[in-house]
Amino acid sequence: MSFYPVHKLAKLAGISVRTLHHYDRLGLLKPAVRTESRYRLYGDQELLLLQQILFYKELDFSLEEILQMVKDPNFDQLQALQNHRHAIETRRNRLTRLLETIDKTVSKLQGENAMLIDEELYAGFPKDKAEAYRNEAVEKYGSQVIEESEIKLRQLGKTNFDQLKAEQEEIAQTLAAMANQDPASVNVQEQVARHYANILAFWGKSVGGGNPLEAYKGLAQLYVDNLRFTSRNGQENPEFAAFLSKAMTYFVDARLNGKKSRNRDIK
Secondary structure (H helix, E strand, O other): OOOEEHHHHHHHHOOOHHHHHHHHHHOOOOOOEEOOOOOEEEOHHHHHHHHHHHHHHHOOOOHHHHHHHHOOOOOOHHHHHHHHHHHHHHHHHHHHHHHHHHHHHHHHHHHHOOOOOHHHHOOOOOHHHHHHHHHHHHHHHOHHHHHHHHHHHHHHHHHHHHHHHHHHHHHHHHHHHOOOOOOOOHHHHHHHHHHHHHHHHHHOOOHHHHOHHHHHHHHHHHHHHOHHHHOEOOEOOHHHHHHHHHHHHHHHHHHHHHHHHHHHHHO
């Protein structure tokens, strides 16, 4: 049989030597042996009993209650361990549910109320590129339009903003897969309509002096003039840029012509 001096048992159990001395005074955990020099030595049975004591303490039993239980002549260590397991599983499940509730509440609060900071608006871009993109947008559309757009995006909250970015990526992938189709085809134009709505959600309706269709047509030209705006994974693709620009231009012209036709009908 192995014996542990008090300091070694304390270290093994993660408690203090003073705690073990206290348990000894209470009669809760007596050492198996006391040497002639009055040193306490604990054996295997004491280790098991200490485990039981610590389990009960974890379940918020008082030392007096624990003493009554472990000194009961009918105390069954195996049954006690099984009871401990069941109690800990129950507590774990309850704590898991509480953590899930907290996570949902935090997500809700962040998604609905927490405004994004500037760094989150341009997350994913190297800092110098993010600044360059913003400066170009300011030069093209004006600082007031860009600032209004950024305020609107901040108010979306992280959850909605992330959803908007995810939708943008999904649309881009879909259009990239259609690059060999006719830009004016129904399928392509359906995706361009989604692209326009997504872009408008980022810009806000004040872009282009309140004429977002013209601003969108300007973006179509920008895609051809500056290939980095349609690059994927750092790779520029002139063919895709040309396809997307044509599809966007067709979309705008069809909308504008439709408006003109409706205006003539009204007159």
